[in-house]
Amino acid sequence: MTAPTLQPVIVGAGPAGIRAAQTLAAHGVRPTVIDEAARGGGQIYRRPPAHFARSPQTLYGTEASRATALHSTLDGLAAHIDYQPDSLVWNAQGGQLDVLHSPTQTTRAVPYGQLIVASGATDRVLPVPGWTLPGVYTLGGAQVALKFQGCTIGRNVVLMGTGPLLYLVAYQYAKAGATVAAVLDTARFADQLAALPGMLTQPAVLAKGMYYVGWLRAHGVAVHTGVRPVRVEGETRVNAVVWTDGAAEHTVPCDAVGFGYALRSETQLADLLGCRFAWAPMHRAHLPERDGAGRTSVAGVYLAGDGAGIMGADAAEWAGERAALALLADHGVKVDTARAAELERKPTKLMTFRQGLEHAFPFPTNWADHAPDALVVCRCENITAGELRACARDAGADEMNRLKALTRVGMGRCQGRMCGVAAAEILAQATGKPIDQVGRLRGQAPIKPIPIHLQAQAEASA
């Protein structure tokens, strides 16, 4: 049976988006796949420009076969999907996406009947004094420099924060020939020990993580746990990191810093589409609601992958396939229900491990207590923690959008992607409210900056 009414669009060509596209194509449905990158693969399996020479083994390590499988799946789908790379979805409403083609700086309307949003994630950032200095990047950014450009962010690098990416990036940098001056983990070693039982449910993944830590220690890299970053020092660029173990401050000279605290979901499109959000304690974030298959509160809109809660690349592949099956079934296409059920069971089994990760690399919930008033929280417009606290105190702002309206935090070019988590933590601390009670920044079009004449042009033709 063919389904002539289907007009599915997939946003994002990472693990979730590619598997969703493959699944739709396998059922004779031709999706449009829109991706911001020039080449598909997502951030985790990001592909270097075409003529780069490193092998998948060098680029992706233990994940090489997964990366290669995903890339060749996308390449093999060329005749069966309408693939639109280099394309940023900057607005979504009423059955239509507004899409900017970056190389030509032109915008176009893409109608959709059904939508699978697989928008992925970025690093979750908690600022530290000095984080705007040249030479300070996110952990993900440090990895992109290496994977996508064959460059390190420095010769003598400190990597800090917490999360699985911390040790992976440290390992990749050391292997690439950089000196890793120190790995500074805010999690305590005791946290990691306590998390072991849950993480043993995924022994292969746990073994990889332990391998990186062991390798780093065996190669003489200083790994400190239970630290608190105090500041990044330097005048026009980084020259040291100062951290504390609670008793004394320590200084590590370096020429670059990569830091981050696991990942945060990109939820702006789900927001513009009117999806209902709920507080997700494990993710410490407001996230769009979805059922086990990826259905949102909005008919015809599905979510898959890290954009709807950080579950990792394997889970994203399952979720992409599952969402596509849901989309098909919801529109009368016969699907393999046993496979669908299996795809819903898989992430459930992963959940114990996923919760273990939160214990091993806990979010530093006392971060705001140590954030000085002079700390720049918003790097777009240079808004400090002190300004946010004063706004809460003097103007009574007790909700994120009020705080945004009064201070402009979250209103700069990044739209809160880099500062939103931290601003919420500061607001909760300043008001004495629990973190889930300070609200969330509303998404707003354009969700990333576009040339203003293009927006006017799109609005005129809407």
Place this chain on the structure above:
Amino acid sequence: MGTTSMTVNTALLHRVAEKDRAPVPFVLDGEPATALEGDTVLTAILTHRAQLRRNEFSHEPRAGFCLMGACQDCWVMTATGERLRSCATFIQTGMQLTTGGAA
């Protein structure tokens, strides 16, 4: 200030792989410079310099942050006033880029 401009004119990023690519000549702050084919504008600049521009509010140097198109802190100006998001734009022969100069 001599020391400042010296630091600014030192590379921030270091090439450790993929060095055998075709050279791409471009212009950086009015001077001839060379990048490699497949470099982003960010890589092209930061393998010569330690900043991409100055922040509009603090006027302090910035050199990008997320490298994946989210933070919007890697915008650079071309000599003709065009704005480029440098982590997501590839270098092209003859591009004329500016970085906002030393303090």
